[in-house]
Amino acid sequence: MDRRTFNKSLLAAGWTAALGPAALHAATPATKIKGDLDAVTRTGGVVTLPKKALQQLQKSLRGGLLIPDSANYESARKVWNGMIDKRPAIIAQCTGPADVMRAVEFSREHDLLVAVRGGGHSISGKSTCEGGIVIDTSPIRYCSVNPQTRIARLGAGSLLGDLDHESQRFGLATPLGTVSHTGAGGLTLGGGHGRLSRSYGLTCDNVVAVEVVTADGRFLRATAEENPELYWGLRGGGGNFGVATAFEYRLHPIGTEVLGGQLFYPFEQAPNVFEAFAEFTAGAPREMAADVIALSPAKGNGFVILSFCYLGDYAKGDKLLQPLRAAMTPKIDTVGPEPYSKMQTSADANTPGGKLYYNKSGLMKTLEPDFLNIVLKRLQEAAAGREDPEVASNVIVQHLGGAVSDVPVDGTAYAHRDASYDSVILSAWENRDYDEPNINWLKDSFAEMEPYTIGLYSNHMVDSDTSKAQRAFRGNYDRLVELKNEYDPTNVFHLNANVEPTV
Numbered sequence: 001m002d003r004r005t006f007n008k009s010l011l012a013a014g015w016t017a018a019l020g021p022a023a024l025h026a027a028t029p030a031t032k033i034k035g036d037l038d039a040v041t042r043t044g045g046v047v048t049l050p051k052k053a054l055q056q057l058q059k060s061l062r063g064g065l066l067i068p069d070s071a072n073y074e075s076a077r078k079v080w081n082g083m084i085d086k087r088p089a090i091i092a093q094c095t096g097p098a099d100v101m102r103a104v105e106f107s108r109e110h111d112l113l114v115a116v117r118g119g120g121h122s123i124s125g126k127s128t129c130e131g132g133i134v135i136d137t138s139p140i141r142y143c144s145v146n147p148q149t150r151i152a153r154l155g156a157g158s159l160l161g162d163l164d165h166e167s168q169r170f171g172l173a174t175p176l177g178t179v180s181h182t183g184a185g186g187l188t189l190g191g192g193h194g195r196l197s198r199s200y201g202l203t204c205d206n207v208v209a210v211e212v213v214t215a216d217g218r219f220l221r222a223t224a225e226e227n228p229e230l231y232w233g234l235r236g237g238g239g240n241f242g243v244a245t246a247f248e249y250r251l252h253p254i255g256t257e258v259l260g261g262q263l264f265y266p267f268e269q270a271p272n273v274f275e276a277f278a279e280f281t282a283g284a285p286r287e288m289a290a291d292v293i294a295l296s297p298a299k300g301n302g303f304v305i306l307s308f309c310y311l312g313d314y315a316k317g318d319k320l321l322q323p324l325r326a327a328m329t330p331k332i333d334t335v336g337p338e339p340y341s342k343m344q345t346s347a348d349a350n351t352p353g354g355k356l357y358y359n360k361s362g363l364m365k366t367l368e369p370d371f372l373n374i375v376l377k378r379l380q381e382a383a384a385g386r387e388d389p390e391v392a393s394n395v396i397v398q399h400l401g402g403a404v405s406d407v408p409v410d411g412t413a414y415a416h417r418d419a420s421y422d423s424v425i426l427s428a429w430e431n432r433d434y435d436e437p438n439i440n441w442l443k444d445s446f447a448e449m450e451p452y453t454i455g456l457y458s459n460h461m462v463d464s465d466t467s468k469a470q471r472a473f474r475g476n477y478d479r480l481v482e483l484k485n486e487y488d489p490t491n492v493f494h495l496n497a498n499v500e501p502t503v
């Protein structure tokens with residue numbers, strides 16, 4: 001398979017480039033508020049928002065207040081997953097902490113159902129809601145880097161690419177996720193797995209300060225010295241404790257180039273590739289990040305990709321890969337010195353906003369051969385034909401461990417320090433007629449995979465009930481409940497991997 005054929009097969013699978021929803025926000029012309037509006041409350045009731053109160057709110061915000069009549073309401077209500085089709089009563093497009101404080105105050109006054117939005121990439125659509133208020137932080141988008149102190153300050157509505165762009169100018173970086181149009185807000189608060197994690201930990205492990213507006217409308221700064229317990233909970237505990245308005249991150253001198261790229265194999269070689277991946281990662285040094293991605297695209301044969309990012313001497317990195325290359329000749333080999341910024345955007349076009357997506361995931365200590373066999377069996381079935389001829393399904397296994405496991409399990413709210421792998425099964429399709437069979441196939445597949453998992457990463461959660469949140473926060477759950485009782489006793493912020501208060 002050459003590069004052109006490979007690109008064609010991506011297109012056949014519907015993996016085309018598109019702008020993420022954050023790019024859809026245009027400048028907001030002020031909406032004329034003509035009357036009262038009905039809205040949904042925190043507990044599912046209905047409340048009428050008087051015209052005058054809405055006008056006052058609009059006046060007090062520097063950002064826009066959108067209602068269903070607003071010209072750009074339709075684009076602003078969209079999130080990354082096209083499956084989510086919710087219509088909030090109002091969207092407060094906050095430009096800074098003052099707007100967020102006002103929006104939280106207004107939500108409290110009217111006891112509104114509240115969703116908080118960052119980059120809008122929650123696959124289950126937790127950053128929007130039906131009939132309530134969306135506190136949209138996406139206009140809080142800025143980044144500044146201090147190359148002397150190696151600290152970056154980031155507006156909480158920024159995307160990952162914003163931080164990489166500014167820090168790479170100085171040869172610096174912090175661990176972030178693998179798709180640059182993902183929001184920093186949700187990813188950081190939930191943990192943050194990425195290519196630099198084995199060397200430098202999770203995104204949240206590199207957070208030195210978070211500024212947050214809590215449910216009672218207070219603006220707090222959380223660091224190791226100020227509000228340390230809140231600082232603990234905001235690193236992995238998700239959006240449970242308030243609306244983050246800014247993050248400060250520790251940066252690392254990685255330079256601007258890494259040894260990176262991918263080895264592509266035809267799907268028939270998947271059993272050998274999986275086995276080689278398990279062996280390779282079990283002995284890999286922490287400077288080596290590796291993922292395996294098995295794709296069963298629509299209309300055609302799938303393929304398996306090994307993806308690498310090595311921070312170190314290129315010759316040493318090449319030597320580590322030599323046994324893999326020798327054992328199986330890849331169809332395409334793109335591994336070589338590569339700009340880090342290119343690596344960080346390499347998956348962007350394959351994950352466009354607006355398609356219909358569903359996923360399930362689990363963390364694992366080891367990669368059992370039986371688990372890999374199940375993955376293969378399910379993807380083979382998918383390739384053999386399902387009801388929806390266009391659906392593209394894939395399984396991604398990301399190697400964790402290294403610096404992620406250096407942090408004690410109670411060092412931050414993120415609870416999976418003992419996990420060595422994160423596995424995600426994801427389907428993407430375009431025709432809503434196939435929602436049910438596609439979701440059922442994925443659920444059935446994951447039901448077979450789940451017994452091999454030890455927990456659930458909150459940032460990949462699709463349904464959130466207390467048992468799921470307990471699986472996400474494991475031994476840290478009770479401490480998070482204490483924190484929730486203190487900062488959000490009425491569960492204003494519950495559209496997330498929710499920790500239910502007990503007061």
Ligand SMILES: Cc1cc2nc3c(=O)[nH]c(=O)nc-3n(C[C@H](O)[C@H](O)[C@H](O)COP(=O)(O)OP(=O)(O)OC[C@H]3O[C@@H](n4cnc5c(N)ncnc54)[C@H](O)[C@@H]3O)c2cc1C
Pocket residue numbers: 080115116117118119120121122123125126127137156157176177178179182183184185186187189190191192193194238239240242243244245351459460495496497
């Ligand atoms: C294409 C894609 C690639 C991904 N890659 C990775 C990856 O490599 N590594 C990884 O770890 N995860 C990854 N994820 C998962 C990602 O971490 C979560 O989807 C994350 O929630 C996205 O954050 P967001 O701000 O874009 O999402 P949103 O949908 O805006 O928010 C997600 C959750 O966070 C809350 N939230 C967001 N901003 C704030 C804020 N300012 N204050 C309080 N709460 C807030 C929301 O209320 C919601 O509950 C990926 C997801 C997608 C769709």
